[in-house]
Amino acid sequence: MSLRRRIRNLRLIDPVSGKDYPGDLALAAGKILALGEISDDFQADEEIDGSDLIACPAFLETQFQAHTPGSGLHGDLCSELHAAAAGGFGSVVLDPDTAPVADTPGVLYQQRAAAEAVDSLRVYLSGALTRELRGDDLSEMVALAEAGAQIFSQGRQSVADSQRLRLALSYAADLGRTVFLWPEDRCLAANGVMDEGPLSLRLGLAGRPQAAEEIGVERDLRVARLAGAAVHFPSLSSAAAIARVAEARRGGQAVSCGVSLHHLLLSAEDIGYFNTHTKILPPLRNQKNRDDLLRALADGAIQCLSSQHVPWGRETEGQTFAQAPFGIAAVQWTLPLALRLVEEGSLDLLQMIRLLTTGPAAVLGLPPPSLAPGANADLCLFDPDAELQPSATGFSRARNHPYPGWPLRGQVRYLFVGGRLRYCSAAG
Amino acid sequence: MMPWRMGEGDPQRDAEGRLRNLLAIEGLREGEILEILDSAESFLGIGERTVKKIPILRGRTLVNLFYENSTRTRSTFELAAKRLSADVLNIAVASSSASKGESLLDTVDNLLAMQVDGFILRHPEAGAAHLLARHLGERAWVVNAGDGQHAHPTQALLDVFTIRHLLGPISERVVVILGDILHSRVARALIHALSILGCPQIRVVGPRTLVPPELQGLGVHVFHELEPALTGANVVYALRMQRERMDSQRLPSLEEYHRRFGLTAARLRLAEDNAVVLHPGPMNRGVELSAEVADGPQAIILEQVTHGLALRMAVLARLAGGNP
Secondary structure, three states, X not given: OOOOEEEEEEEEEOOOOOOEEEEEEEEEOOEEEEEEOOOOOOOOOEEEEOOOOEEEEOEEEEEEOOOOOXXXXXXXXXXXXXXXHHOOEXXXXXXXXXXXXXXXXXXXXXXXXXXXXXXXXXXXXXXXXXXXXXXXXXOOHHHHHHOOEEEEEOOOOOOOOHHHHHHHHHHHHHOOOOEEOOOOOHHXXXXXXXXXXXXXXXXXXXXXXXXXXXXXXXXXXXXXXXXXXXXXEOOOOOHHHHHHHHHHHHOOOOEEEEEEHHHHHXXXXXXXXXXXXXXXXXXXXXXXXXXXXHHHHHOOOOOEEEOOEOOOOHHHOOOXXXXXXXXXXXXXXXXXXXXXXXXXXXXXXXXXXXXXXXXXXXXXXXXXOOOOOOOEOOEEEEEEEEEEOOOOOOOOOOOOOOOOOOOEEEEEEEEEEOOEEEEEOOOO | OOOOOOOOXXXXXXXXXXXXXXXXXXXXXXXXXXXXXXXXXXXXXXXXXXXXXXXXXXXXXXXXXXXXXXXXXXXXXXXXXXXXXXXXXXXXXXXOHHHHOOOHHHHHHHHHOOOOOEEEEEEOOOOHHHHHHHHHOOOOEEEEEEEOOOEOHHHHHHXXXXXXXXXXXXXXXXXXXXXXXXXXXXXXXXXXXXXXXXOOEEEEEOOOOOOXXXXXXXXXXXXXXXXXXXXXXXXXXXXXXXXXXXXXXXXXXXXXXXXXXXXXXXXXXXXXXXXXXXXXXXXXXXXXXXXXXXXXXXXXXXXXXHHHHHHHHHHHHXXXXXXX
16 A cells, blocks of 8 residues: 655756756556646645756666575665665566576566565566576577566676577567667687786786777667667667667667766776776776766767676685686665766766656656656655765665765665655655 | 875885885885895895894784785795794695685784784785775785786895995996886886986887886886897896787797897897896796806896895894884
């Protein structure tokens, strides 16, 4: 049951209309009933003072590893959704790279059951494009779609064989679902653990050249065109690759891309003395590429922002850089990390909200999240000025992130999904 | 378990900026290197005495923790510690705990429970010594005896010690490093040591698959032909060529490598008359060096080993001797 709520004195930012204005919100039956000036006839069960808060649709995470099903050592849907809610997310798309891989309907049913049991955020499922994500045999995509797959995905595995990629994309195209691809020339990427460049030479670590991603994007774009499939690259790191995607979009191809906050906030230099908490895929690139990424973001060449949440439990700590697993788990600090980009002038608040709401929704084929009356009451109410320092340990089971102690601003105060309060933090 | 800290400061130094561990040459100050080299000069004489022992580290316990095979480095560290009167525990983990699945830090915690004072660590992965130093904090110190392809600071120190001992100041010598620079921790460490000591020209030479042009970023001159690189050189440092490089298709064969880059007596004549030849060992005769060069008067490979002992005594004395 969701309460009838009136939230007063908000700053309302609607990513669909682009409007930014002060007003109140009335929520009832899980929907937005009215906004702006609310009639006094509206009888609320609960009144909330929204002074100093911004209201926008709750965010949507396109890359979310919750290790469900999995061993439980690295977190589960319960712990990771809690962290996501605190970061401003109302919906997540699960990675298919679970144990076992989400390549059979049974795994998807298991994920749905877990999501219902946790009863927290909206959880969208992805079906593996190929069995065990190996890039060889097709998965039973119709069965996966019937089990609830919103998209098909290759997780963080590229498909080595171009012909197999073409056939998999052609088959998926029949089902009208977007395919998430991981574009990389696997042989060139080899076993690199960080960006190939002066820094990998210094540290004596195996490099992963940026060209491997650029070749992957070029190949995947052309193959997707042959197959007539809509594809999304959830995490690109190369500004040149993003420019290629933008060019293909201008040419009318159904393609989109996302970038993780980490690639926008960090560069390879942040690896410092082998900080394994900066080890991600694609690897952090050099500072010049980071500057180019920020420009691409401002120019609208990127459709989604993501925290690219990949938690790893304590059993994985204390390993060398080469041994440590790839991934950063910082979903809990998505809002203040994204606001850092706004503060630095890389994008404005409306753009930031769009990259976390309408952008991802369009990729997933969902209706655009808005503040219009009748829309789902999936809302993020945040204080943009509240000071916040990420702690090493948060709601996630994991603590593999490089942001402890960063002086940030912005805190989610209320997070509603379908009108129900899913996260709340005290002010002050 | 210590609180989890990543990415903070230089784990080589303590809060006051003093050298607490020896993890890499990069980041050392010229004065610190010179102090260690000078102190090694004074330890050199001890090996010539009948009684080769001094009591600087009496009562201390050091662990030689080796995750990779080593003859020279492990035995010179052991002898260095023993000549300073420390107790030494030798652990070759390749054949013990690692094969039982115990992690580096768990192994170290167990050794720490036996109240050891310092670790000499060799590990096949880059950054292992940094990881260990960060984990230990104030509890014990670490000397990096080689971590993957990253660093091997005592090797570089003994190399610059040898050059300085025989030829005088580094700041007047042209040094050529020959071979597989890309995969070599010895080369990386040596390049940093030579730069810090003001070497006017460091040349690296080898095939492009093993000597990428991006190495210029380290302040070296990159050559892909041996003859021009040798011309006018005072020091030629040949690196060991690993057989794996053939498996990974970086070289067609050792024979072809020798044909292009093997240091023969004829090629060595392009260098200055008094030029010296170094090699970190173990050497492949007929690959990096011809037998004529390896056994010739310009090779000072065995001096490197003798100096390595004195240099490692100097490093251990510096790190361990400071704390009562």
